[in-house]
Amino acid sequence: MHLAYPAVLAALLFCVGLYGVLARRNAILVLMSVELMLNAVNLNLVAFDVWLRDTLHSGQALTLFTIAIAAAEIGIGLAIVLAVYRNRGTSDIDRLRDTAETDEAETLPDTAESDTAGTSDAATAPGRTDGTTGKTKKAEATT
Amino acid sequence: MLYTAPPLVASAAGDHPGFLSPSGVEIAFLLVGLVTLGAAVITVTTRQLVHAALWLVVALGGLAVEYLLLTAEFIAWVQVLIYVGSIVVLLLFGLMLTRAPIGRSPDADSDNRWVALGVALASAAALVWVVVDAFRTTWIDLDGPAQGSTRVTGAFLFRNWVLPFEALSVLLLAALVGAIVLSRKRDTDTDTGTATDAGTDTPPRPAPTGTPGTTDRPGKGEKR
Structure with a gap:
């Protein structure tokens, strides 16, 4: 062959x-x-x-x-x-852009507010906070 | 090896007509390769997600036939067992667990599909050109003892490749444990969700993990 x-x-x-x-x-x-x-x-x-x-x-x-x-x-x-x-x-x-470094980073606090407001009912926030340091909490707050 | 190889070749020749004549093998390889390539193209272009998984079965099965034509018999059956048998089933489970839409989904392809098509065509042209140019005058000698019968495979796998084989079993164990841990996340989510409903966020969560005796929920200790 x-x-x-x-x-x-x-x-x-x-x-x-x-x-x-x-x-x-x-x-x-x-x-x-x-x-x-x-x-x-x-x-x-x-x-x-x-x-x-x-x-x-x-x-x-x-x-x-x-x-x-x-x-x-x-x-x-x-x-x-x-x-x-x-x-x-x-x-x-395409929608998983939390760590993307784009120009949209300036608008992130608004989306963070809406995200936490939207997902607090689903109780998904505690699941992602395995790390307990302040750094990860800060990172979580910015996403 | 030399004792059992000729019957294996003969049986393979019985399965696939023209196995021992090179042109027949080439024709069979070409036809099965066209089917495989077409199924792969449909897999990456169809808009129905479940159909993509089912066309992937055709592509992987065609590749198993190609392995048979290349006298790698054991690998062909491993391909059928693991890829067609387990990986596609896992993918179908994943599609259904993520509630993939049945029927056409218009957003199956990203917006940059034309860029992707350009990249794929350019790399295909480059690779095919280089490969054809490099191997224009090389021929695979498929005669003689089969290269990948089960006996040969067992011999070289457990004679020369024992240590990587065992390391691979450790890796499979690690992957198994990792997949179970990742998949059990939902239980912890719901647990902590109910536990931290009153409290807002993280502080209640690490407390039971650090000192397991503080909370008396049995689900916590079971999950460790």
């Missing part, structure tokens, strides 16, 4: 995943695109392992490790997305 077939397919899959990561708005769809990128890397690893006939089979071993790490990553990522959804009520990446 020509080596260009799996290599080109892996490159195209990687770019499709790249497009998905950049263009998608839902966090879970971004995770799916990350899975596509990881699979492209896996295909490259397997193809080059079969091509080189490595005695240690590094490519296939690394593929297995990548699959396991992808499983761990998707578990942690989904847990984070669910926690964010519970706190914010959305999983849109």
